[in-house]
Amino acid sequence: MIMTLHISSSIRCVGVNDAHATLFESQYPLPHGMSYNSYLILDEHIAITDTVDAHCIDQWLTNLDRELDGRRPEYLILHHLEPDHSAGIAAALQHYPEIKIVTSATAQRMLPQFFDTVDFDGRVKTVAEGDTLPLGTHTLQFIAAPMVHWPEVMVSYEQSEKVLFSADAFGKFGIADYPDNWVDEARRYYFNIVGKYGPQVISLLNKLEQPKIDVIAPLHGPWLNSNLQKYVELYKTWASYRPETNGVLVAYASIYGGTARAAQIMARNLRAMGVENVALMDLCVCSQSEAVAQAFRYSHLVVAAPTYDAGIYPAMHDFLYHLQIKGYKNRTAGVMENGSWAPTAGRQMMKMLEEMKNITIVEPMVTVRSRLNDQSTEAVLRLASSIKETLS
Ligand code: FEO
Numbered sequence: 001m002i003m004t005l006h007i008s009s010s011i012r013c014v015g016v017n018d019a020h021a022t023l024f025e026s027q028y029p030l031p032h033g034m035s036y037n038s039y040l041i042l043d044e045h046i047a048i049t050d051t052v053d054a055h056c057i058d059q060w061l062t063n064l065d066r067e068l069d070g071r072r073p074e075y076l077i078l079h080h081l082e083p084d085h086s087a088g089i090a091a092a093l094q095h096y097p098e099i100k101i102v103t104s105a106t107a108q109r110m111l112p113q114f115f116d117t118v119d120f121d122g123r124v125k126t127v128a129e130g131d132t133l134p135l136g137t138h139t140l141q142f143i144a145a146p147m148v149h150w151p152e153v154m155v156s157y158e159q160s161e162k163v164l165f166s167a168d169a170f171g172k173f174g175i176a177d178y179p180d181n182w183v184d185e186a187r188r189y190y191f192n193i194v195g196k197y198g199p200q201v202i203s204l205l206n207k208l209e210q211p212k213i214d215v216i217a218p219l220h221g222p223w224l225n226s227n228l229q230k231y232v233e234l235y236k237t238w239a240s241y242r243p244e245t246n247g248v249l250v251a252y253a254s255i256y257g258g259t260a261r262a263a264q265i266m267a268r269n270l271r272a273m274g275v276e277n278v279a280l281m282d283l284c285v286c287s288q289s290e291a292v293a294q295a296f297r298y299s300h301l302v303v304a305a306p307t308y309d310a311g312i313y314p315a316m317h318d319f320l321y322h323l324q325i326k327g328y329k330n331r332t333a334g335v336m337e338n339g340s341w342a343p344t345a346g347r348q349m350m351k352m353l354e355e356m357k358n359i360t361i362v363e364p365m366v367t368v369r370s371r372l373n374d375q376s377t378e379a380v381l382r383l384a385s386s387i388k389e390t391l392s
Helices: 054-068 089-095 105-114 183-207 228-239 258-272 288-297 314-325 345-354 374-390
Strands: 011-013 016-018 034-036 039-041 047-049 075-077 100-103 124-126 132-134 139-144 154-158 163-165 215-217 245-252 278-282 298-308 329-338 357-361 366-368
Touching: 016 054, 039 054, 054 089, 075 089, 100 105, 105 124, 183 228, 183 288, 245 258, 245 288, 245 314, 258 278, 258 298, 258 329, 258 366, 258 374, 278 288, 288 298, 288 314, 298 314, 298 345, 298 374, 314 345, 329 345, 329 374, 345 357, 366 374
Parallel strands: 047 075, 075 100, 100 124, 163 215, 245 278, 245 298, 298 329, 329 357, 329 366
Antiparallel strands: 011 039, 016 034, 039 047, 132 139, 139 154, 154 163
């Protein structure tokens, strides 16, 4: 699909909407496809920002030729070298032999790793924090953004139209013009792709407080031109690991329904106690990436899973592992286990949670023996009550 909505007459979208993409990074489901954004700045000197994923290169070059209408680009700005944005570099150098790459020194060092048959000698201009690239009436100012999401990342600010080319920051899953609420797929993108690097995101946000920004143009999803403070505030919340919603995610995995029932009773108890925001997610059915995003969203988490081969049932183990590697922290959690003859999952889930930073475990830990009975139902109620007490 061709992106046709341009930022302005001189800053045009030449990226590709891939409505048929099914997985991002070969692991994250894409129910609404994916966009790979590239922009064209038409001026006395013409610049292209970034490229697209490998299977979109032909469409990208077609988009470029259409918008260039016979003009020749001088610069290819590379904000980020991950292949979803850089796969078209060799094709661009071939299609526009005179074009010069403009990128960070770190990216320059990485380029041959991805393109070992391309001769980059004399074709790369490196830029660093604060450097500018005059294009005519437009001027790009470069801002280093290491580890948002890779070490070579930079963003750039176009001074005349006040456009921030924000790389992965402010990106989301889905084709750029998919009519959703932005926040759900942006949250899922943020915590699964960039979530581990909160301090680096905060550092970038601090640098962006000075220039007045009218448009944020990310590498994925729509460009943003209104209510920008709303997006920035969400990013500040996410990057500082503060909960976005005061409430409870009850995340469960269940083999034959016994644990599912306990999780449902937990959610029902919480709602009956007046907790307004309670989400219930079945880890065997939902995508792990959505469960991770929701865990970061809520202030409280209850995990419920059976014991399996003397360990944690795999869907729950996978969930907790993902929380660990994404830097889950600063939350309150409760644990419910199931085990028909030797329940051990609870202790092991608790250990995984305790290995994360600043996780407060709320008692009691609930043990279900196959199915809820009066004793375990009472324990679920007591855990719900303890969680309710910790909610402000
Ligand atoms: Fe969209 Fe880090 O690449």
